[in-house]
Amino acid sequence: MQKTDKITAGEISLTLGLIIIFGLVWMKWPVIKVSSKTLESYNLSDPNLPSWSNGIGLSLSAKPVDAPSLDAPLQPYRDLISRYNAYIVNVRIEGASYPTMIDLPYDRARLTDAAGREYRCLNRSVAEQTSDPKLKQMLEVFDWSIVNNTFTKQERLETGLLLFEPGEAPRAPLSLYLNFYHHPYKQVDIKFDYYQSTIDQARSH
Amino acid sequence: MATEIYNGQGLAQAAPDPTLAKGKSILSRRTAIVALVLVAECFLLFANFDNAYLSLGEGNTALLGKNVLEYGYPRAWDGKNLVVPFYETTVNEDLVWVSHPWLQYYLAAGGIAVFGQTNLGARFIFALCGLLSIIALYYLTLRVSGSVRLAGLSALILAAHPLFWMYARQSRYYAPTILLMILVAIFYLKWTESLKKSHLAGFVIFSSLLFYSLYTIWGFEMLAIGVHYLLFKRSSRSMASFIFAAVAIGVLTLPFFLYAPPHFHRDAPPSPDGYLTRLIVHLWKVHTLYYPVLTLALIWGAVAAYHRLKGSGKPPSALKWRSDYWLGLSVIGYVFFVVLYPFFTTHYMLPVLPLGAIFVAFAVLRIREHSRWVAAPVLALLVSTNLFHVLPYIAVDKLHLDGPVAEAVMLNPTWTHTPGTPLSHYVTEQLALRSYAFDFLGFLTHDYEHQLRGVVTFIKENTREDQTVFVPWNDADAIAFYTGRKVGYHMETSYFKNENLKAVAPKGDDADLIVPLTFDLPARYYAGERFYSNYERIKLPFPKEYFETYPNLDFFNFRTNRQTPSWFYVFVPKKGGEAGYAENR
Numbered sequence: 067m068q069k070t071d072k073i074t075a076g077e078i079s080l081t082l083g084l085i086i087i088f089g090l091v092w093m094k095w096p097v098i099k100v101s102s103k104t105l106e107s108y109n110l111s112d113p114n115l116p117s118w119s120n121g122i123g124l125s126l127s128a129k130p131v132d133a134p135s136l137d138a139p140l141q142p143y144r145d146l147i148s149r150y151n152a153y154i155v156n157v158r159i160e161g162a163s164y165p166t167m168i169d170l171p172y173d174r175a176r177l178t179d180a181a182g183r184e185y186r187c188l189n190r191s192v193a194e195q196t197s198d199p200k201l202k203q204m205l206e207v208f209d210w211s212i213v214n215n216t217f218t219k220q221e222r223l224e225t226g227l228l229l230f231e232p233g234e235a236p237r238a239p240l241s242l243y244l245n246f247y248h249h250p251y252k253q254v255d256i257k258f259d260y261y262q263s264t265i266d267q268a269r270s271h
Numbered sequence: 272m273a274t275e276i277y278n279g280q281g282l283a284q285a286a287p288d289p290t291l292a293k294g295k296s297i298l299s300r301r302t303a304i305v306a307l308v309l310v311a312e313c314f315l316l317f318a319n320f321d322n323a324y325l326s327l328g329e330g331n332t333a334l335l336g337k338n339v340l341e342y343g344y345p346r347a348w349d350g351k352n353l354v355v356p357f358y359e360t361t362v363n364e365d366l367v368w369v370s371h372p373w374l375q376y377y378l379a380a381g382g383i384a385v386f387g388q389t390n391l392g393a394r395f396i397f398a399l400c401g402l403l404s405i406i407a408l409y410y411l412t413l414r415v416s417g418s419v420r421l422a423g424l425s426a427l428i429l430a431a432h433p434l435f436w437m438y439a440r441q442s443r444y445y446a447p448t449i450l451l452m453i454l455v456a457i458f459y460l461k462w463t464e465s466l467k468k469s470h471l472a473g474f475v476i477f478s479s480l481l482f483y484s485l486y487t488i489w490g491f492e493m494l495a496i497g498v499h500y501l502l503f504k505r506s507s508r509s510m511a512s513f514i515f516a517a518v519a520i521g522v523l524t525l526p527f528f529l530y531a532p533p534h535f536h537r538d539a540p541p542s543p544d545g546y547l548t549r550l551i552v553h554l555w556k557v558h559t560l561y562y563p564v565l566t567l568a569l570i571w572g573a574v575a576a577y578h579r580l581k582g583s584g585k586p587p588s589a590l591k592w593r594s595d596y597w598l599g600l601s602v603i604g605y606v607f608f609v610v611l612y613p614f615f616t617t618h619y620m621l622p623v624l625p626l627g628a629i630f631v632a633f634a635v636l637r638i639r640e641h642s643r644w645v646a647a648p649v650l651a652l653l654v655s656t657n658l659f660h661v662l663p664y665i666a667v668d669k670l671h672l673d674g675p676v677a678e679a680v681m682l683n684p685t686w687t688h689t690p691g692t693p694l695s696h697y698v699t700e701q702l703a704l705r706s707y708a709f710d711f712l713g714f715l716t717h718d719y720e721h722q723l724r725g726v727v728t729f730i731k732e733n734t735r736e737d738q739t740v741f742v743p744w745n746d747a748d749a750i751a752f753y754t755g756r757k758v759g760y761h762m763e764t765s766y767f768k769n770e771n772l773k774a775v776a777p778k779g780d781d782a783d784l785i786v787p788l789t790f791d792l793p794a795r796y797y798a799g800e801r802f803y804s805n806y807e808r809i810k811l812p813f814p815k816e817y818f819e820t821y822p823n824l825d826f827f828n829f830r831t832n833r834q835t836p837s838w839f840y841v842f843v844p845k846k847g848g849e850a851g852y853a854e855n856r
Contacts, residue, residue, distance in 0.1 A: 071640075073420075077647045084651035089709050096713075098704040100661070101668045105699055121695050163690040169815055171836040199800040206798050209840065211788070211815070222793060249816070250826040251700055253834035 108256075116258040120248065123160035123214070124168065128153045128228075128242055128258050140227070143201055146192070151177055151185055151230040153242055158215040161221040167213035167249040174245035175228055179236040188229045205229070211249075279312075304423075308430055311631040312405060315436050316398040318715050324723040329442045330748030331355065333393035335368055336379025336442070337752060345376040348775045352751040352758050355744050356776075359767050360534040366771055369531035374483035375444040382442075388752055393442040400446035401439025405430045407453040408625050410436045412632070414460050415595040424632035431654045433707035434560055434824055435624055449648050451481035452488060453625055456598055459496050463504040466512065475516050477735050479523040486528070488622045493520070495601035503594045541611040546691075548682065549610040555684035556617050557606075560824050562627035563659035567634045570649060574641040586640045591631060602626040608691055615686035617823040665765040667699045685825040710829040720831040721837065726786050727753045727815030729841065734784055741782035743817065785842040788817050796839075806842035 117127035138145055140154075178183040182188045186191045193205040204227040212261025214222045228242075239259040247253050326331055334354050335345040347354040348366040356362050361370035368376070378396045386392035405426050413422035429435055438445035458473035482489040500513055535541060550594050558565055579585070602622045609619050639646030652658050673695060683697035691697075702767065723746050731754055732741055744748050744760035751758040759777035767773045785806065787797045802808075815836040816828070 074643070077643050078645040080644070081651045084648055085655045088651065088655040088706055092706045092709040096705060096710065100665050100702045100704060101699045103668070103699045105695055122692050164686075164692050165689065169836050199803055202803060203795055203798040207795055210795070210797050224793070224795065247835040249835070250828075 076116050106254075113261065116260075118258075119254045119255075122164075122166070124154050124166050124248065125158045126155065126170075126244060126246075126256060127158075128244070130240070130260050131227075139200075139204075146201075147227075147229075150188065150192075150232055151178075151236070151240070153228040153230075155208075155228055155244070157208075157212050157222075157224045157226075159212065159222045161214055161219040163219060165213060165233045165249075166213055169211050170208040170210045170226075170244060170246040172208060172228075175245040177230040178241045178243070179233070180239055181237045183233060183236065185230040185233050185236070188231060189227075192229055203231070213249075298648045303533070308427065309402070309405070309637075312402055312430050315711070315715070316401050316439050317395075320394050320440070322714065322719040323721065324390065325393060325442065325749035325752065327355075329393065330750075330752060331357075332375050332379045332444075333383070333388075333752045334748040335376040336393065337382050337388060339380035340384055345373055345806070352747075353772075353775050353777065354751075355747050355760060356762070356772065358534070358536040359769055359772065362769065362772050363531075364769060364771055366775065370534040371444070371484040372486055372527065372531075374447060374480055378447060379442050388468055389756075393752070394440060397442050397446045398440055400450045401435065402564050404439070404450040404453060404625065407450060407457060408628060411453045411460075411625075412459050414457060415593060415598070415629075416633075417593070418589060418636075419630055421590060421629070421636060422657050424636060425440065425629045428631050429625060429628040431708065432561075432624065432628070432640075433711045436620065436711055437824060437827070438621060438624070443618075445618060448481065448485040448488060448621060451477050451484055452492060452622060455481050455492055460595060461502075462512075463500070463509070466509055468512075468830050471512055471516055475519045476841045477525070478516075478520045481838065482520075482524040483527070485622075486524075487523075487609055488601070491605040491608065492598075494599050494604065498639060499594070499597055503597075534611075539613045542613055544609065545613060546610060549613065549615065550607065551680065552615050552682045552684060552686050553606065553610050553620055555682060556615075557620050557623055557627070558663070559657070559660045559684040560617055561620060561623050562631050563653070563662065564627070564630065566659040566662045567631060567638075567649075567653075570645070571634050571638050574638050575647055577684065578641050583641075588637065588640055590636055590640075599626045599629070614688050615690065616688060617825055655708050656704065658704060661702055661704070664698055664702050667694075668702065673698065687823070687825065707824055714829040717830060719829075720813055722788065722813050722815060722817045723749060725811045725839075726750065726841070729809075729811055730754045730756060730784060733843075738783035740784040740786065741777075741780045742786040744788075746755040746817075783844065787842060788815070788839060797842075802842060805844060807845050808840040808842055810838045811841055812838050 083106075107119055109117045109119065115127050115129045117125055119125040131140065131147060131154050136147065137154075140147065157168065157170065161169075172187050172189045175187045177187070179185070189205045193202050196202060196205075204225075204257065207224055207226040212222055212224050214220060239261045242258045242260070244256050244258075245253065246256075274333050331354060335347070335351070338349050338354070341349060345368040346366060347356065347368045348360045353366075354362075354368065357370065361368060363369045368504045375397075378395055378400075381394040382395040382397075386395055408429050409422045411425035412425040413419060416422065435449075439449075454477040455474065458470050458477055460744050461467075462470035464473050477494065478489070481492065497517070575585070605622050606620065612619070635646055635653070638649055649659075663681065667673050667681060678694050681694060683691045683694050683701075685691050685697060685701060692701075726742065726746065727750060730750065734740065734754075734756060736755060737757075739757045739759060740750065740754070741759040744762065747758050747760040750756070759780065759782055761780065764773050764776045767776070787802075814832045815838065816832040
């Protein structure tokens with residue numbers, strides 16, 4: 067510093083002015099994401115079982131199910147499932163040294179058809195009506211957070227059943243919207259489209 | 272303003288600036304600025320303590336502080352609750368907490384004695400230490416550098432640092448450590464100049480207190496002071512006093528060190544394995560969350576190079592290197608040492624805060640010597656945005672530098688207890704331009720809803736004092752502190768050798784209220800038959816957001832999280848069951 071190097075009003079004004087401008091920017095855009103890249107991707111190679119991955123160990127897939135094509139654990143619920151638009155959703159978190167935790171709330175899951183009709187998720191009401199603990203578990207498993215165990219590096223796989231209103235002759239494609247929160251990073255919306263052939267295929271098996 | 276030079280005795284005007292009024296008006300203007308900064312800082316450090324509840328470490332300090340009032344020492348078991356042991360050896364055979372030095376527990380006890388078992392009680396004295404740290408840093412920098420301007424800017428940069436606000440507001444050893452680090456250096460330097468007994472006594476007392484706050488940085492500060500004394504301040508007149516001080520500090524600290532030597536998690540002892548990785552992560556933590564030293568150095572170098580190319584030459588500088596700056600090596604030594612510990616928590620770099628403030632102020636003033644019109648926006652960007660902090664990561668993304676080399680030298684700086692996500696995830700998902708300072712102001716001035724608040728409120732309103740609650744272990748101490756209920760939590764005790772600890776450790780998860788949020792269990796555990804049969808579920812309308820967020824900037828939300836589910840369940844025994852919640856409603 068030089069002896070006559072006094073701090074000027076201009077410097078102070080510029081500093082404070084910029085801070086105020088940054089504050090105004092913050093009020094409009096509190097977080098400005100920098101990268102336009104993403105690690106996330108869809109895998110649609112199996113139209114009956116589209117999946118989504120975040121690129122670091124989390125993947126979700128969903129399969130439409132119909133009474134004739136039920137896997138063994140669902141066989142006892144054939145009648146029930148036949149009354150709904152039903153989907154099996156798999157959440158898989160690979161074992162890793164870093165935690166991955168998600169919450170997939172039922173009240174944010176949606177099903178729509180090509181005509182724009184929306185079919186409500188009925189897991190809550192169906193679960194309340196049943197006294198079958200296994201069925202309850204399949205209908206309510208996503209009420210609980212899903213997390214891999216970071217200390218033992220164990221993976222986690224959870225499978226749940228989503229039941230939507232049956233509707234009348236829904237028009238393909240049916241779109242399943244899943245919204246989940248990846249702690250502590252962000253909310254993620256994913257969409258799986260099921261075309262008529264896929265739905266038919268599911269129902270014909 | 273003229274350049275003010277501190278000569279060790281008081282301020283001397285090197286050359287009065289004829290364009291300014293007399294010294295008195297300068298002083299009054301300076302006084303007004305200092306008063307303004309301190310008033311603003313009081314708001315930042317003391318306002319709205321109830322907005323975020325005690326985090327894991329704070330809950331530990333607060334609950335042990337409460338026990339200090341009862342027993343006179345930090346006893347982990349109070350006959351009702353066991354302070355959550357981080358690992359078996361955090362508690363000794365007498366159930367005394369021995370894995371952390373005790374100053375923080377006595378400070379918490381002081382606040383709780385005055386303000387009760389509240390956030391204010393738990394946090395007040397720590398925030399006060401934060402406030403005093405700013406004043407202390409001013410005087411330390413003034414003494415070390417002789418520059419009022421550097422001292423003022425250093426104090427301002429610390430006072431304006433959102434990470435400092437965050438740490439200083441917590442009932443944890445953070446703010447006392449910063450304050451004591453500074454006071455130790457001040458009193459040592461004062462003593463070397465005056466050789467007064469009162470200064471030596473201050474040095475001994477504050478050194479001992481620093482030991483009882485965080486003995487890792489204490490060790491390095493003592494080492495740095497010892498070397499500094501021998502190299503620069505040694506004299507036959509002072510040697511006996513210095514030796515006396517060293518012995519006195521040893522007498523005041525060694526017994527505790529023998530009683531409670533360092534303890535570590537059985538699975539995570541200090542280790543050279545992975546040292547380099549941890550060092551890299553912590554250095555990037557310093558850059559992205561503390562001070563952007565690399566970016567600043569580059570700006571400083573660029574400005575200097577530009578002026579050299581222009582033929583302007585090197586401007587004269589009042590900021591000269593002085594031998595007292597060598598004391599800063601204590602912090603650098605600490606950083607390189609502490610990463611032996613195999614965790615990645617951001618607050619391990621805490622001692623960087625005061626030293627970094629001096630470095631940043633130094634760099635800004637050196638930049639200003641080349642161009643005040645560069646320095647002004649640099650300062651504005653520094654205190655109100657994270658642009659400089661994350662600039663290297665932005666370069667990786669925008670210049671497509673991601674690859675094996677980048678992955679080797681630039682890791683994700685948000686790793687916490689365990690290794691975090693890969694660099695690619697940080698760059699594509701977490702990297703963002705933001706203003707932690709304004710985020711923090713928003714946090715202080717808006718209601719912040721969170722899971723722990725919901726749980727505590729529910730317990731207070733819906734359970735009796737003699738009832739038991741079972742909660743996630745990371746919130747257990749805080750819930751015991753706020754509610755006074757008997758609090759159970761999950762703890763694996765099968766490998767414990769400490770039978771006394773085993774005897775009082777919580778067992779099972781049956782309780783009058785269960786908060787089923789946990790990291791450790793498969794989702795289907797709570798969707799099992801036992802819970803359907805014996806418990807009813809109650810929805811609490813608070814965000815289901817329970818990542819440990821408060822202690823660090825890395826993941827703190829600052830505002831109520833609306834993206835996570837807006838409710839979560841708690842369990843209460845069904846009517847007719849063993850517990851009394853149902854009758855209590």
